[in-house]
Amino acid sequence: MHDIRALRADPAAFDADLARRGLEPVAQKLLSWDEERRQAQTALQEKQARRKALAREIGTLKRTGGDSAALEAEGTTLRESMEELERRVTDLEGQTATLLATLPNRLDPTVPDGPDESANVVQHVWGTQPDFAFTARQHFELGEALGQMDFATAGKLSGARFVVLRGALARLARALGQFMLDLHVDHHGYTETQVPVLVNDAAMYGTDKLPKFADQSFRTEDGRWLIPTAEVPLTASVSGDILDGKTLPLRMTALSQCFRSEAGSAGRDVRGMLRQHQFEKVEMVSVTTPEDSDAEHERMTRCAETVLEKLGIPYRRVLLCAGDTGFGAAKTFDLEAWLPGQGAWREISSCSNTRDFQARRMNARFRPQQGEAPVFVHTLNGSGLAVGRTLIAVMENGQNEDGSITVPEVLRPYMGGLERISA
Structure with missing residues (x-):
């Protein structure tokens, strides 16, 4: 607002x-x-x-x-x-x-001009793209050949844009979520939080998902919404509050199921797991003071980058231009992972500073000092990371000529020591 x-x-x-x-x-x-x-x-x-x-x-x-x-x-x-x-x-x-x-957030002056993603600016690139001696396959080709990624059964159960994972791939997805949570909690100072996946109108409005994105969300018959991201309940948890300035910043993280109707995306990424109606994501949310929010934005983005670096996935940080910056964001960094099977960079995380835009919508404030007037907080959110897309990146970057997948070292303790996923 x-x-x-x-x-x-x-x-x-x-x-x-x-x-x-x-x-x-x-x-x-x-x-x-x-x-x-x-x-x-x-x-x-x-x-x-x-x-x-x-x-x-x-x-x-x-x-x-x-x-x-x-x-x-x-x-x-x-x-x-x-x-x-x-x-x-x-x-x-x-x-x-x-x-x-209905009006989007005001943009940070450092956001570059431009009508769409073609004007986004690459900030830096990390890692080396794998140089395979064979033709790289896409994740769904690998997963189906392994017999552990099943779109046909998911379609029978639920329709298009769903997947059933089995065996080691299912465990790998679980391992990714646990690894990300442990990293953010134990090393990045976030508080692990379990949140509802059903929220009311006020929570969706306060986090700028209503009215703009109503057609991209699922609503239940009793009028509640399936969350598109844990950003909604995490951020809305401080709605209506006057926080003690000494407690800021608040840093919260959650691994949750997320649901999106993907309205307007017909024909995009119809094969595979890139664009699903239901997916898992580790979300990071920060609530901080106006003077600290820019530094918090950089810190949050580095937390997301660290996940990719520990997994050994090449990525690049991209500053989104004016025409590609989301409705509620004043400034956004996207992290794009290299997918050898596609031969393309694909978004795997988006970290945004919304300044006081969400705080005004949900009346979330803090008191700088005892006796001083309350001030609107600044809120930030970021993917740390999207589990399904990270699974894709691990599979495509870790693929071998025989169709097996090499498990990143940091995930092996979560996989019972398994080093390679084979059929």
């Missing part, structure tokens, strides 16, 4: 930020509604004062036997006028809130 006071202070800058995202200007419309609302509120306050005065005058006349009919008639007219003003104020507040809820 946006601060209307910032819009009043510099409407041109507000519209300029929207233009960077390819959106039309809205400042004049919002300021017009804001001015009309404030005028209506002022008129309402004046009429409320007059109504109180009338009540006193009518009371005095009745006690002294005077005629109060004219004043009572004025009071009736006044009440009707006040009701109309109240309706107008409510309507204007609703119009403003509805429009503001």
Whole structure:
């Protein structure tokens, strides 16, 4: 959510930020509604004062036997006028809130201009792409040949964009989630958290998933939502709170099932596990002060990079341009893993600083010092990592000519010492 006071202070800058995202200007419309609302509120306050005065005058006349009919008639007219003003104020507040809820976050000045992912900027590259003496296969070719990745049975059970994993591949997926959690908790200072996968409207709205992404989420018949990411319950856990500044930053992590309807992605990545309706992800969320959020963003991104480095997966960090930065983010780093089977870099993590955008929507604040006024927190979120996509990267980078998969050393303790997955 946006601060209307910032819009009043510099409407041109507000519209300029929207233009960077390819959106039309809205400042004049919002300021017009804001001015009309404030005028209506002022008129309402004046009429409320007059109504109180009338009540006193009518009371005095009745006690002294005077005629109060004219004043009572004025009071009736006044009440009707006040009701109309109240309706107008409510309507204007609703119009403003509805429009503001559809507007994306303002971009950090360091975000590069550009309409789409073609303008993203590679920050650095880590690792060496494997040089196989054979033609690299994609993960689904490897998994199906092993007899441990079954899309046909998943389709029979649930339809397209689901998978059944079996045997060592199922264990490898479990090992990845456990390894990531242990790394973030034991070495990166995050608190492990188990969260519900069903949340209410307020949690989805507060984390900017509603109304923008309603069509990309699954809703239950009782009106709750299956979470698209654990970012939603982790971040919304501080909604409505006034935190003690001494407790910040809060760093939370969770391994959860995630659910996305993938609306608008028809025909994209239809083979394999890259784009699923149900998947696992280790999420990182930080709640911090405005002055520390930029450093926290860098720290969070490094935590995600460390996972890839320990797994030995080549990756690159990409700063997203204006046209590719997500709705709620002020700035985003994507980590893209090298997939030899595809011969392409594919997103495996996205780490975003939302500044106070989510905090305003869910009224999450902190008190810097005892007795000081509360201030909105800054919230950050990042994948640390998406388990399914990491499984793909491990399989494709660790493949051997005979179709077996070499298990990364850091995962072998989680795999009972297994070094290679074979048919």
